[in-house]
Amino acid sequence: MSNLRKKLPPLTALTAFEAAARLSSFTRAATELGVTQAAVSRQIHLLEEDFGFPLFRRLHRKIELTEKGKLLSAAAGDAFNLIADTVADLRSEGPDDELAISATISFSHFWLLPRIAAFSRAHPEIKLRIITQDARTSIETSDVDLAIRYGTGTWSDGQAELLFDDEVFPICSADYLLTAGEVRTPQDLVGHPLISSDTEDPTWTGWEEWLAAFSVKAPKKARGLRCSFYIEAIYAAMNGQGIALGWNRLVADLIQQTRLVRLTDASIRTRAAYFVVVPTRKPKKESGRLFIEWLREVSASAV
Incomplete structure (x- = not known):
């Protein structure tokens, strides 16, 4: 890690350079970063001193990247985009991600909604969205994370786990x-x-x-x-x-x-039973695991 830090330029200066290169302007880069134009110019000047060669050509009322500046701009842009995408993925997989649950009108109205407040109290960080529909749609092609269904437990779009019969x-x-x-x-x-x-x-x-x-x-x-x-x-x-x-x-x-x-x-x-169904080809959410665990506990104690 220490060798890597020695190879990399200061992150503040690199951030200023990436914005100026992308926007082709020190002034617009300063506005985006919330600093002064002089601060951006100073950071890029420090970066050029560290490298020992210019990154921009200062022309009349505009700037242009040098050949080496273009190489650094492409590398910095790719690196920042990769970091941004990774952060977005991590946030979307976090415990506060929305969990979409599909259930029939009757099951949602008479069983799920009267009990689901207990889950929310235990896991206030998880956002729940109840999708109430009697028409059965594929959970593989919809935005549903899991479904509660009444039937035989054999559905091609997901893996079913028995909750209870009736x-x-x-x-x-x-x-x-x-x-x-x-x-x-x-x-x-x-x-x-x-x-x-x-x-x-x-x-x-x-x-x-x-x-x-x-x-x-x-x-x-x-x-x-x-x-x-x-x-x-x-x-x-x-x-x-x-x-x-x-x-x-x-x-x-x-x-x-x-x-x-x-x-x-x-x-x-009944000839059929109630099942929780999870898509087989979608990434599993931690919030979904917690909800299924809660369903098991409530089902075991239900009348």
């Missing part, structure tokens, strides 16, 4: 139950308005599949509300419009808050 059972509001009367068995559900939601996911459990698990045939002309998203079905149930299917992981907090009531002891295990 169970499904009927739910409604306490007010609806008071007016509708007691519901004891799956067969008792058939006469009630059954709230459903549209989905293209073949692993998602609907009323027909749920009732069939208990040898009950779903009514051909159901009276219940049909919603575009699962979150709408849950809010419809909370507002007393009928009975919906509740995914335990999503509605457990609402049941604990008595905003929803579970009907019957009957439930079925």
Whole structure:
């Protein structure tokens, strides 16, 4: 290191030279560096004395690099650009880098957002961005750092790690139950308005599949509300419009808050589960590792 320092010129003088060479002006270099024109001129004069040859030709109202000055300018520019790029990369990989997390609307609304404040308190230096979308997009080609998905765990755009599975059972509001009367068995559900939601996911459990698990045939002309998203079905149930299917992981907090009531002891295990998915061909972020570690801890203690 000591030999390297002896070979290099003073950094202050080299910085002044690089700016003057790039801008072709001592005055503009001084403005960029926030010093006087005389200070830039003095630093370059010291550099030329150290080298023993001129770096600029001082012409009338302009300066030009000498041949040796051009060589030094190219080397200094490349070196400074390399340092700037490296610093930018280090900063982008730092602990305060933004972490983009993708999740479905229902999972984000009912599970992730009520819990994520705990992660932010533990890691206030990490900036989080929640991307809520039901349409599944590739995490390899998007700006998503990791995704939380419901499915079988086999996705070509990333490596999946199991978080937890789930169970499904009927739910409604306490007010609806008071007016509708007691519901004891799956067969008792058939006469009630059954709230459903549209989905293209073949692993998602609907009323027909749920009732069939208990040898009950779903009514051909159901009276219940049909919603575009699962979150709408849950809010419809909370507002007393009928009975919906509740995914335990999503509605457990609402049941604990008595905003929803579970009907019957009957439930079925889901065919799919929740996974955290990490892109296979993107650099791994330290913030992402910490978030997945937090997900494991919360998942292990979740109901």
